[in-house]
Amino acid sequence: MAATPSAEGDTLAYAALNELKDRLDWDLDPDELRIAAGALEDASDLAATYGRDWPEASLPRLVRTLVLKAAARYMRNPNGYTQSRAGDETLAWSDAHGRDAGSVYFTREEIRLLEELAGRKRGITSVAVSAWGTKPQRAEASGLVPVDYSPAAPFPLFGDEGPW
Structure with missing residues (x-):
């Protein structure tokens, strides 16, 4: 099943919550399940924006993989930390992802893949x-x-x- 309804039933995610749980190495508590469902919806919305709005029957498998990667990346590091230290409580953020740090995002390579899957070609015309x-x-x-x-x-x- 490519697109699954969210808990509210009004929006569609390109991947199922169980698929995301399989990619994470810990059991999610109820609050994390709610956040994970939101991350899947956000990643699906971004995939539709960078690519196109794929119907459930023709969703490329790579789109589901990219949505799961982005949601898992967010679940592993929801605040976008690049460095953490327990002794002096040092936390650091990076500008590598700019405004996307601490949110669901796709890397430049993932965006390029989504554009290619949607049939968008970059270049001069x-x-x-x-x-x-x-x-x-x-x-x-x-x-x-x-x-x-x-x-x-x-x-x-x-x-x-x-x-x-």
Whole structure:
């Protein structure tokens, strides 16, 4: 089962709570179960944002894996600590994840994987731009090129009707 209803029944998570519990090495108490369910929903929402909103029947297996990884990462370190010391009570946070530290997040590589699974390609592309209310003119005759920037007649590209 790919998407499972939450405890409230109104939102869907891309992974089940039991799958997350299997990835953690301790038994969750009732409060941690509630937090874990929220972490799964947050990770699923992020997966839909970075990728797309996958229907339950076509959810890629890797999406479920990434959601479980993000939720387990949060459950193991909900405050985003990078260093902890018991003697002098030293705690440290890192700016490595910026505003995402202490929350459910995907790494850059995980985001790239979600984008690829959704069919999104990064890169440069060209887009035709025209002024509002203008239409490019269509050349009906062979050998004529439409002129987009003015209401002029099509421009002749070739001088004769050769077999191009």
